[in-house]
Amino acid sequence: MSNMTYDSAMEQFDPVFGIEVHVELNTKTKMFCGCANEFGAEPNTQVCPVCLGLPGSMPVVNDKAVESAIRLGLSLGCDIRESSRFARKNYFYPDLAKDYQISQYDEPTCFEGSLDVVLDDGEVFTIGIERAHMEEDAGKNTHVGGTGGIQGASHSLVDYNRGGVPLVEIVTHPIKGAGARTAEVARAYVATIRDIVKALGISDGRMEQGSVRADVNLSLRPKAAPGEDQDVVPFGKRSETKNVNSLRAIERAIHHEAGRQADLLLAGKPVVQETRHWHEDTNSTTPGRSKEEAEDYRYFPEPDLLPVEPSREWVEELRGTLPEHPAKMRARLKEDWNFSDMEMRDAVNADALDLILASVDAGATPQAARKWWMGELARTANDREVSLCDLPVTPGHIAELQSLIDDGKINDKLARQALEGVLAGEGSPAQVVESRGLEVVSDDSALEAAVDEALAAQPDVLAKIQDGKVQAAGAIVGAVMKATRGQADAGRVREIILQRAGVEG
Amino acid sequence: MSSLERSDVERLAALARIDMTDEDLDRLSGQLAAIVDSVAKVAEVAGQDVPATSHPIPMSNVHRPDEVRPSLTQEAALAGAPEAEEGRFRVPQILGEEA
Numbered sequence: 128m129s130n131m132t133y134d135s136a137m138e139q140f141d142p143v144f145g146i147e148v149h150v151e152l153n154t155k156t157k158m159f160c161g162c163a164n165e166f167g168a169e170p171n172t173q174v175c176p177v178c179l180g181l182p183g184s185m186p187v188v189n190d191k192a193v194e195s196a197i198r199l200g201l202s203l204g205c206d207i208r209e210s211s212r213f214a215r216k217n218y219f220y221p222d223l224a225k226d227y228q229i230s231q232y233d234e235p236t237c238f239e240g241s242l243d244v245v246l247d248d249g250e251v252f253t254i255g256i257e258r259a260h261m262e263e264d265a266g267k268n269t270h271v272g273g274t275g276g277i278q279g280a281s282h283s284l285v286d287y288n289r290g291g292v293p294l295v296e297i298v299t300h301p302i303k304g305a306g307a308r309t310a311e312v313a314r315a316y317v318a319t320i321r322d323i324v325k326a327l328g329i330s331d332g333r334m335e336q337g338s339v340r341a342d343v344n345l346s347l348r349p350k351a352a353p354g355e356d357q358d359v360v361p362f363g364k365r366s367e368t369k370n371v372n373s374l375r376a377i378e379r380a381i382h383h384e385a386g387r388q389a390d391l392l393l394a395g396k397p398v399v400q401e402t403r404h405w406h407e408d409t410n411s412t413t414p415g416r417s418k419e420e421a422e423d424y425r426y427f428p429e430p431d432l433l434p435v436e437p438s439r440e441w442v443e444e445l446r447g448t449l450p451e452h453p454a455k456m457r458a459r460l461k462e463d464w465n466f467s468d469m470e471m472r473d474a475v476n477a478d479a480l481d482l483i484l485a486s487v488d489a490g491a492t493p494q495a496a497r498k499w500w501m502g503e504l505a506r507t508a509n510d511r512e513v514s515l516c517d518l519p520v521t522p523g524h525i526a527e528l529q530s531l532i533d534d535g536k537i538n539d540k541l542a543r544q545a546l547e548g549v550l551a552g553e554g555s556p557a558q559v560v561e562s563r564g565l566e567v568v569s570d571d572s573a574l575e576a577a578v579d580e581a582l583a584a585q586p587d588v589l590a591k592i593q594d595g596k597v598q599a600a601g602a603i604v605g606a607v608m609k610a611t612r613g614q615a616d617a618g619r620v621r622e623i624i625l626q627r628a629g630v631e632g
Numbered sequence: 633m634s635s636l637e638r639s640d641v642e643r644l645a646a647l648a649r650i651d652m653t654d655e656d657l658d659r660l661s662g663q664l665a666a667i668v669d670s671v672a673k674v675a676e677v678a679g680q681d682v683p684a685t686s687h688p689i690p691m692s693n694v695h696r697p698d699e700v701r702p703s704l705t706q707e708a709a710l711a712g713a714p715e716a717e718e719g720r721f722r723v724p725q726i727l728g729e730e731a
Contacts, residue, residue, distance in 0.1 A: 154698050161701025170719040171709040175701075179709065191698035212686060219649055221723040269720065284720035287709075423647055428686035436692040 133382040136389035137307040140347035143362050144309055144381065147342040148297045148320050150330050151264060152195045158263045158293035159186030159229065159432075166336060170286035178263075178291035180225030185431055188213075192261065192293040193236070193435055194445065195329035199295050200237025200259045201446050202323050210436045211236040213261070213429040221285050222265040230296075232426040235260035236435060244315040245454040247472060252312050255300035266290035301362065309345075310381040314374050317341050321374075322453035325481070334372050335514065341377055343368045345384045347392060363388070364398040368412050371405045379410050387412070460484065464493035470501075477505055479515055485522035491529045499525050503546055520549050528556040540613045541565045567616050571623070574607070574615055578623045581606040592628040600624045636665040 136142075157164050160177035176184035197207055214232035240256035266287035273279025297320060305312040321339050325332040332339055346365035351357040366388070371380045388398045402415035451459075457480070461471045464487070474480050479500045486496035500515060508515045528545060531537045537545060537560055548559030560566060581603045582589045591599040600621055607620045638661040645652045652660070703709075706719050715722035 156698050156700050161696070161699060162703045163700045169706065171706050171721070173703050174709045175703050179704075181712075187694065187696045189698050190695035193695065210692065217647075221721075221726060268723075268726070270726075271717075280725060283723050283726055284717055285723055286720050423643075425647065430687070433687060433689075433694045434692040 131386045131389045131393070133310065133385050134307065136347070136385040137309070139350070140363075140385075140389055140392070141303075141350050141357055141360065142305065142309045142385060143301050143303050143346050143348065143365075144305070144313060145299045145301050145344040145365075146313060146316060147299075147344075148317060149264075149340045149342075150199065150295045150297065150320070150324050150332075151338045152192055152293040152295065153328075153330050153338075154189055154191045154195065154293055156189055157291040158189055158192050158261070159291055162291065164292050168288055170288060173288040174290070178224065179287060186229065186429075188432060188435065189293060193437070195293075195327070196236055196259065196261045196295045197437060197442060198327050198445050198449065199297075199324065199329060200240065201442070202327060202449055202452075203237070203240040203242050203256045203259060203297065205237035205240030205256060205259055207437060207442050208234060208236055208238060209439075210234070210434050211260075212434045213432045214426045215429050216262075216424045216426055218424055220265070221283060222268050222287075222290070224266065224287055224290055228263060228265065229429055229432070230262035230426075231260035236437075242316070242319060243452070243454065244312065244319045245457075246308065246311055246315050250308075252305065252308075252315070254302055254312075254316050257298045257300045259295055259297045262294050262296055264289050264292040264294050303358070309385070310378040313343060313381055314378045317377055318374055319453060323450075326450040326453055326456070333514075334374070337372060341371045343371050343377060343380050343384070345381055345388070346398070347385065347388045363392070364400045366398065366401055366403050366412070368403045368405050369415065373407075376405060376407060380405050380412065383411050464497075466493070466497065470497060473501060477501060477515060479505070482515055482522055486525040489522045489526035491522075491526040495529045495532075496522075496525055499528065499546070503543060507550055518550065519552055520546070524549055524556055531556055531560060535616065536560065536566055538567055538613070538616060541567065544613075565614065567614050571619075574611075574620055574623055575627070577607045577610045577615070578603065578620065578627055581610070582624070582627060589628060592624070592630060595630070597625070597630065600628075636661060636668045 152164075154164055156162060157173075157178055160175050162173045162175050162178055165173065177186050200207055211231060211234040213229050215227040216230045216232070217227045219226055235258040237259035238257070240259070242254045242256060243251050244254060245251055266285050267289050269284045269286070270276060270280035271284060272281030299316070302309075302312065317339070321332040321334065324330040324339065330338050334340070344365045344367045346363040348360050348363045351360050366384055368380045368384060371377050384403070391398050399414070403412035404415050405412055450456075457471065457475065460466075460480070461468075464483075466474070474483055474497060477500075479497075482500050483493065483496045486500070487493050491499075504515060504518055504520060508518055511518075528542055528549075531545070532539065532542050541560070542556075544563065545556045545559045545565055548554070548563055549556055553559045553562060584606070585602065588599050588602050592603075603624050604617055604620050607624075608615055608617060638657055641657055641661040641664060642652070645657070710716040710719070710721065713721045
């Protein structure tokens, strides 16, 4: 099944898209009970009668989750409803212990906002936000038998540790007018949401762990005839691609869906309004259940929870705690750090900005911090297939490494070896330098001996230097560095060579 | 509000995963319609000035601090499960639904 390319789909149709982003909050406890909200515990050890939906249990709202939801809503320019309530969304699925999810329906806490996202070339695109509401997460299914997927499984196992973890779901209005830049805008939007929740400190924002997840809605409609207003052309039927969990996958899912739908439309076939599943391995989607069949959730107000009515004073107080918009912060840092467009973009895309910032705060220079994180460390993270922040290296280590270089204790080459030691878990850079004996040889007599030996071994080079061909000294420097296993200060070695050759005044 | 139709009951039963015979549907659609119609009478007395009320007690903002409380042990959590495996609830095949 080969799809039309994204570019040609975009030439022939006008895309309209919408995104639902689920943000998992990093509160200490769950949304409606005191069970710990922590990733990675033994299965079913962070559960209680409330999140297991046992009879007679009563949910109580986590006030920190409400605070986080309001701060996020304010960051998205939303209004905060004076009185909002929870609702039950009824459906059966094994990861949902109660057979309903507590969510918000007709009275979400945050509504009608807008968010500016900045594309790589600096173009700003404004996304309309319909709502941001609170709800609870579901448990985790593991399918047993078959190939690990749902198809062919003999049965499934459920861990409810995640069930009841607080989520904020952010829903956009239909986004029009992005044309061929749709995939880029979608990616930039989710990246901006992720940056905002990290800056707010309300979520770790880690997409690979599911802390930020996106569902992507896309439809295609015919392009308006010349002179006709595109806005009068009705929307096409949309598909909703679920759980697209990386920034790259968001772009790819839109590429795939645009091509698939364009193929259908050009062949005169209908696009079915349905949920589709994203497959990271094949970069494609497959149909889930069709919408009209499944989407009858019979929402009704949650009788076990009282309305949430944040006072205006509290909302204004929370507004005072909002961080700078990530795009503004980036523009400021780029100028402060004197980074080129490309250096900044690469750092952002590698998720290195926070690490560089923390390294600078710890005392490293911006360029040094960038060099280490985007060089050695980015390569190592790539080799180990982990995120930069998962490496056993801290911003403090980078600042320490830099100060060892600045103090002349080690050179660049030795610093790399020290970093290797840190990556191998041998301690801080200073400890590795100590334990591996990496300090530069600054004892002149040792260096002089090495220089004399090298000069004696290459008398022709000595003659050249004495002839005025000073650049020939490089060969001797190289020999000395080799003899000292890289632990000599190359500049000092050069000075000694010239002294020995008697050409330095 | 109009009375509840037999087809509504059939659909609700399907959504609620309740297996109902034709006989059940006939009997219950009559009974449920009587209940729905009785409750709908409230709408006749409530004027425009009476707001819809989901929560009869005038209370709001009953929240709890974000403090961890003890959870159940894995054994206790799984004690009521029909089947358990590897510390998890074991459930039958999930087919024709989303992952």
